[in-house]
Amino acid sequence: MKMVFFSSDGLEVEMVSRELLAAHIPCALMDGPLNEGTFPSACYTELWIQNDQDYHRALMLCVELGVGFAKRPPQPELVQPADEDG
Numbered sequence: 828m829k830m831v832f833f834s835s836d837g838l839e840v841e842m843v844s845r846e847l848l849a850a851h852i853p854c855a856l857m858d859g860p861l862n863e864g865t866f867p868s869a870c871y872t873e874l875w876i877q878n879d880q881d882y883h884r885a886l887m888l889c890v891e892l893g894v895g896f897a898k899r900p901p902q903p904e905l906v907q908p909a910d911e912d913g
Contacts (some may be wrong), residue, residue, distance in 0.1 A: 832874040832883045832895045833859055840872040843894055852885050853877040 831847075831854070834840050840856060847854045859871040876885045889895045 828855070828875045828878055829882050830873050830875050831882065832889055833869055833871050834894075835871045837872045839894065840874050843892060844874055846878065846888060847874070847885055848891060849885065850888055852888070853861065854885070857886045 832840065832843055844856055846855055854874055854876045857873045857875060858874050876882060
């Protein structure tokens with residue numbers, strides 16, 4: 828098994844899990860370990876693929892979905908110049 832994705836947003840991890848399963852990539856969700864002294868809000872969910880040979884396809888699906896390491900930073904909105912007449 829290999830971990831392919833993790834997030835503190837459990838719903839996001841579930842969504843990626845459903846996409847992997849739809850692509851016939853068996854996977855499992857696991858709670859990430861809590862280190863001593865961490866706050867409960869610091870917990871996260873991990874997504875593991877069951878077959879190592881599916882790892883590349885799973886990563887490519889994450890890129891397609893724009894999640895994990897493939898998440899793109901938000902683009903700043905273009906500001907329209909003020910109309911000089913008004």
